Amino acid sequence: MIKVLIAEDQSIVRSGLKMIIEQDPSISVVAEAENGKEVLHLLESIVVDIILMDIRMPVMTGIEATREIRKKLPHVKILILTTFNDEEYALEAFKEGANGFLLKTTDNVTLVNSIKSCLAGGLSIHDQVAAKLMPKLLKQSTLHNPIKEIPLSERELQIVQRIGLGKTNKEISNELYLSVGTIKNHITQILCKLEVRDRTQLAIYAVKNDLI
Template sequence: MKNILLVEDQGIVRQGLKMMIEQDKTLNVSAEAENGLQAINQMQSHAIDVIIMDIRMPEMNGLEATRIIKKQWPLVKILILTTFNDDEYALQALKEGANGFLLKTSQGEKLIQSIHSCLKGGMSLQDEVAAKVVPKLLSHQKDPQQIPPLTERELSITQLVGKGRTNKEIAGELHLSIGTVKNHLTQILQKLELRDRTQLAIYAVKNDIA
């Protein structure tokens, strides 16, 4: 059973999301919050696997909360769920470490799929958002002088991360153990001075590695 923290300032929306999510018997909404500050407090008293985070909320917005939570609890997955189809919001959310960006117009099935994708190490982007965000990422030309040297194996893994593959999928494609993939990822993140695989995925796209 995976524990979910719902961060949404509208009670009716939280209630609907809770009912929707818990239709999947492997997911449990174990905590709720009305804003970013409450979310941080809930993290201190609950073991959370995935946070469903709105952006515009009183006291502390979702982007600021994502930044703080990812710094203190880097392993927790954060899926942004918002009404705002704004590419700048999406770019900022990914920069702060979010593992996905969905719109509230999504179907319940898409939300459940995205939660499971995040849990497996994937990154979910709403199609309409990806259509605007990916070209912006691609518009940044790579500078070979600024890219630390990666081995051929590390480049292959980085490329697959950029394509949204999970550790298990990478291991299968490259005929490696999952443990070996994790070790390579640790080395890659250290070399590139990146925080997590979401930042690595963005790095891969921006530098034409994916």
């Protein structure tokens, strides 16, 4: 069972999200919070797999909470769910370790699939946000020559490229004819070489360095 925590300051929105995602029998909402501070408090006593996190909340914002959660519970996935189609918010969220960024206008099926994708190691970005975010990252990549600066083998580059496309470890293993364990080992080595924290930052790295 996938355990979800919903962090959203409007109770009617929390209720709607709970109703939507619990239509899938494999997902259960185990806790709700009105702000980031409540999320941190709840995580001291409950175990969750993924957090649906609003950005603008009183007391502590979703981005501030994401930053703190990454320090204490790096294994917990965080899917930002917001009304703000703003690439700056998305960049900041991913910088702090978010695993996805969706708008509240997303459809029910996409929301449920994004939850499962994040848990499988994928990266979910709402297409409207991606349309604004990707050109900005690509523009930044023109400031330097990435080919000479990337200390990765051909196999590692293939893996980073696929992470940049949002593929899961299983999908990458199928495409490259390697075991999931081997893919995980490669990713661990890649993270060390590039000095980045997680696969979300790897995906951003892939885009910024024109690898996809």
